[in-house]
Amino acid sequence: MDEAATTTDLAATVATTQQGLVVSFSGSASGGTAPYSYRWNFGDGTSSTQQNPQHTYAAAGSYSVILTVTDAQDRPHQPLNRWCLILRLLLHLLVIAMA
Numbered sequence: 672m673d674e675a676a677t678t679t680d681l682a683a684t685v686a687t688t689q690q691g692l693v694v695s696f697s698g699s700a701s702g703g704t705a706p707y708s709y710r711w712n713f714g715d716g717t718s719s720t721q722q723n724p725q726h727t728y729a730a731a732g733s734y735s736v737i738l739t740v741t742d743a744q745d746r747p748h749q750p751l752n753r754w755c756l757i758l759r760l761l762l763h764l765l766v767i768a769m770a
Contacts, residue, residue, distance in 0.1 A: 678702050679740045679748050692728040696736070703742030712737045 684695045699722075700707040711719045713726050714734035728734060741747045 681738045697723045700740040704744045708741045710739045
C-alpha cells in the first residue's frame with residue numbers, strides 16, 4: 672500500500688532589531704514516511720536544515736523563502752503556501768525600507 676502524500680506547511684514570525692530583520696520560521700510535515708528532513712532557502716544565499724530556524728536579514732529587499740521537506744523515502748515536497756510567506760516578508764521589508 673502506498674503511503675499518503677507528504678504535506679508541508681510553513682509559517683514565519685517577523686521582528687525588527689538593530690541587527691536587521693529577524694525571522695523565526697517553522698515548518699511541519701505529515702503523510703509520507705517519517706522522519707522528515709527540512710531544507711530552507713532564505714533567498715539571500717543562506718540556508719538551514721533545521722525544522723524551525725531563525726534567520727536575520729541584514730538589508731531590506733525581496734527574498735523568496737522556500738522550504739523543501741523530504742520524507743524517509745526521499746520524496747521531496749514544497750508547500751504551495753510559500754508564496755503567501757514570500758508576500759508577507761516582502762511587505763514587511765518594504766515597510767522597513769521606507770522607515
